[in-house]
Amino acid sequence: MKLNNDSNPDSAADWSLLPHDPGRFFDLSTGFDRKDLKRSYNRLLRLYKPEKHPAEFQQIRAAYEDLERRLRYGEARPASGEANWSSADGPATAPHSGREHSADSAKTDSDRDESSGGGDAVAVEAIDLEALAGRLESGAESLSAAYNALVKKQHKTPPDFYALALMGDATRPPEELLLLRWLLKGLQSWPGDSALSQLVYGYLRTQAPIETLPALLVMISRTIANDGFYRLTEGAWERLLRQRPFEVFAKTLERCEANVAEGAAGDPAIGGRVAFYLFALRYALWKDTRDWKERALEFVEEHFDQMPEHLVNDLDGLMIVREYLAHRAEFVAAHPLRARLDAVLEAAYTRDQLEIDRMMVDCQREVLASPEAVAEAFPATDSPACRAFFPLWAWLSDDTASRLAPPVEEAQDLKLWKGRVIRLLTESKAAPSWQSTLWTLAHAFRGAFTIAVIVFVGIVAFSLGFLGIMAFVMPERGGDIDGTVGLGMIVGFAVMAAACLAFWRWFPHLLKDTVWGAFCQRMADRCYRRIWRPRAFDFMRRSVLDFFTFRELVAQAAAEAPPDERTWISHFIQQDFGLAVYSIAQRFQE
Amino acid sequence: MIRCLRLNPMWQADQVLASRAALHGVDAAIPNPQQAALDERARKAALRNKVYKLRDKVWTASRDDLRKRLSQLSLEGEPELAALADRLRVIVDARAKLPQLTEHRDFDGDFFECFQKVLTGSVRQSAEMRERVAASFQDRRLKKRGLRMIKLLREKVPELTAMEEPWFKLLKSRCGSVSGMFVVDTNVSTFSRAWIGVAIVLIFQLFYRLAKLLVEVE
Numbered sequence: 125m126k127l128n129n130d131s132n133p134d135s136a137a138d139w140s141l142l143p144h145d146p147g148r149f150f151d152l153s154t155g156f157d158r159k160d161l162k163r164s165y166n167r168l169l170r171l172y173k174p175e176k177h178p179a180e181f182q183q184i185r186a187a188y189e190d191l192e193r194r195l196r197y198g199e200a201r202p203a204s205g206e207a208n209w210s211s212a213d214g215p216a217t218a219p220h221s222g223r224e225h226s227a228d229s230a231k232t233d234s235d236r237d238e239s240s241g242g243g244d245a246v247a248v249e250a251i252d253l254e255a256l257a258g259r260l261e262s263g264a265e266s267l268s269a270a271y272n273a274l275v276k277k278q279h280k281t282p283p284d285f286y287a288l289a290l291m292g293d294a295t296r297p298p299e300e301l302l303l304l305r306w307l308l309k310g311l312q313s314w315p316g317d318s319a320l321s322q323l324v325y326g327y328l329r330t331q332a333p334i335e336t337l338p339a340l341l342v343m344i345s346r347t348i349a350n351d352g353f354y355r356l357t358e359g360a361w362e363r364l365l366r367q368r369p370f371e372v373f374a375k376t377l378e379r380c381e382a383n384v385a386e387g388a389a390g391d392p393a394i395g396g397r398v399a400f401y402l403f404a405l406r407y408a409l410w411k412d413t414r415d416w417k418e419r420a421l422e423f424v425e426e427h428f429d430q431m432p433e434h435l436v437n438d439l440d441g442l443m444i445v446r447e448y449l450a451h452r453a454e455f456v457a458a459h460p461l462r463a464r465l466d467a468v469l470e471a472a473y474t475r476d477q478l479e480i481d482r483m484m485v486d487c488q489r490e491v492l493a494s495p496e497a498v499a500e501a502f503p504a505t506d507s508p509a510c511r512a513f514f515p516l517w518a519w520l521s522d523d524t525a526s527r528l529a530p531p532v533e534e535a536q537d538l539k540l541w542k543g544r545v546i547r548l549l550t551e552s553k554a555a556p557s558w559q560s561t562l563w564t565l566a567h568a569f570r571g572a573f574t575i576a577v578i579v580f581v582g583i584v585a586f587s588l589g590f591l592g593i594m595a596f597v598m599p600e601r602g603g604d605i606d607g608t609v610g611l612g613m614i615v616g617f618a619v620m621a622a623a624c625l626a627f628w629r630w631f632p633h634l635l636k637d638t639v640w641g642a643f644c645q646r647m648a649d650r651c652y653r654r655i656w657r658p659r660a661f662d663f664m665r666r667s668v669l670d671f672f673t674f675r676e677l678v679a680q681a682a683a684e685a686p687p688d689e690r691t692w693i694s695h696f697i698q699q700d701f702g703l704a705v706y707s708i709a710q711r712f713q714e
Numbered sequence: 715m716i717r718c719l720r721l722n723p724m725w726q727a728d729q730v731l732a733s734r735a736a737l738h739g740v741d742a743a744i745p746n747p748q749q750a751a752l753d754e755r756a757r758k759a760a761l762r763n764k765v766y767k768l769r770d771k772v773w774t775a776s777r778d779d780l781r782k783r784l785s786q787l788s789l790e791g792e793p794e795l796a797a798l799a800d801r802l803r804v805i806v807d808a809r810a811k812l813p814q815l816t817e818h819r820d821f822d823g824d825f826f827e828c829f830q831k832v833l834t835g836s837v838r839q840s841a842e843m844r845e846r847v848a849a850s851f852q853d854r855r856l857k858k859r860g861l862r863m864i865k866l867l868r869e870k871v872p873e874l875t876a877m878e879e880p881w882f883k884l885l886k887s888r889c890g891s892v893s894g895m896f897v898v899d900t901n902v903s904t905f906s907r908a909w910i911g912v913a914i915v916l917i918f919q920l921f922y923r924l925a926k927l928l929v930e931v932e
Contacts, residue, residue, distance in 0.1 A: 303734065
């Protein structure tokens, strides 16, 4: 946990920290990760509800998205060349730019700009956007005149590029892509500028026509030919992955990677590429039928040592998905409800958040409406497919519930629930049924059988002892019958007692290890499926306890009772994925 | 577009792009997916707050006011909240009959208070209250009072009891439960062992009497 400890969890946000210090804005201290960020983000969303504070809400979301992406791509701090947008009219220092490139923009106005950002650092005057807007609104200056004047400006700041992008886009047809070209030019001069990056990212994610995306991406890979290319264009790749066949993605990426490799020759940075692969693999694992995913995983694993901790977590998450996909066919074939859950899982990795949320809520309703179907879909027997499925389902449901389910309430009265769980176990144990009667009879039979065997062993042992004495000792005693019989009786009883005692200790274990153990397992399994499990489901429905609390209470109650049916009930409940899935759905109840 | 010059693209990029889409007549139908999900979350949270506020005052606020507010709710696509609103409507309508109930000799104020909490508590609060009452039914006196009250409620406000019918059935079924009468959260094996002890004593007594009888006969 990397939230500042001395801060009030409900304290209002310090807006002066945006956009230059989003980490402090989110009240995070050094070394924070994405989990800390998300926690803090959710706290702020609770404070600034969108219906009451729409402007603040939007700022928080934008800052969160930007910082989250930066964290994922290993650029948690704003770029060194970032301009001060909050005082756009102040002087700024132009950084040493990246290389200039104009292969795709030779015929545009943006390429007539010859001086932006090139050369050594120089003090530059940023444009006063407010004043410019005033002049344009009042008619003191025409749009095209202002645009042409700005194009000629020697050293441009990000606000200059922003103004050029807006004015160029307004004066020329959209096909000329002046908005994008000026923004990219700005990013060439001011690498990593948050505002320009946000605009490019947003444009690619929401406005660039899907059919033009491959060409645009290739063009951008020539302009921003470094590891930052991947972060900047992630939104466009996401659209390609979702709306075009996977081959389009793979081919376009291949071309872009070649351009980036050529442009970034000698630059060892691969953090952006690794983060991007991890992002694309979320989708590729489900959709790629060729070998891209294998190559990508290989690349990621090759650079495992250089990955930050939170990306290792992402990789672990992907490995869990991979494990599930290995059992997917088996999982889905077992029951229609499982196919529904699988469809939601797939959507979670391949579709938009809104659609995922809707599918998830509908599916949870279905689960909640029919515990019988859940019990049928997830039999009490352990299965690798269910084991692979459950962590993904639990994580995804929890994520959706944290956004859409009613807030989690105050602590439950565990003392009350423990009493009720004890009662549940006791009543389940005592529940009359054919299975339990058979089991009880089998217990009685086992006792009688054990006694019969011991009696038999005792008789045999006695006979052997007695007859042995009679056969070997009587001739030596010269026919002293009375004395020998007495001795034979004593020895016979002694042998009998020893044999019975040994058998009493040993035989039940032998019986348990061979027949009885397997029989009990089978009977317990039947009893659980037919008698105890419906009661457990009914209890879950009534109690609305979360599965892990219920499981813990059952384990405690069973441990406090002597080893009997309650131990079996607890044993089965601990591994019952049906109960767990049903319990998760209960979080969505209103 | 000029307006966009006054926006800060750092956190108003969506607005800038939306203005641009409007300018060019570009299809801006691809919303920011994160924003769309957040909007949906906010919409649902706002609706939930409205319904929960009505739930909190359903026993105290003016019935006409509650009816009006409930009718103003638009809960399409939210079946859980719609079901909760329907529940509140039934309670509001039934409230008029409740004062007469209190005069009945079988009326049990404690049980009724619990019933109110079950009807209008949150999911977990209601579940806890139901189990608390079920646990209290182990006390014969409370059980008797409770059963009378359930009967009264079923007669006078069937629309309210219908909403909690499974719970009432559970409470009634507990009455005839043998395990409920003899084994109350205790250890059954201890109970069984006690019976085995008694049986052994009886068998010894039987043998003793038989031996005594045989001696007497001889």
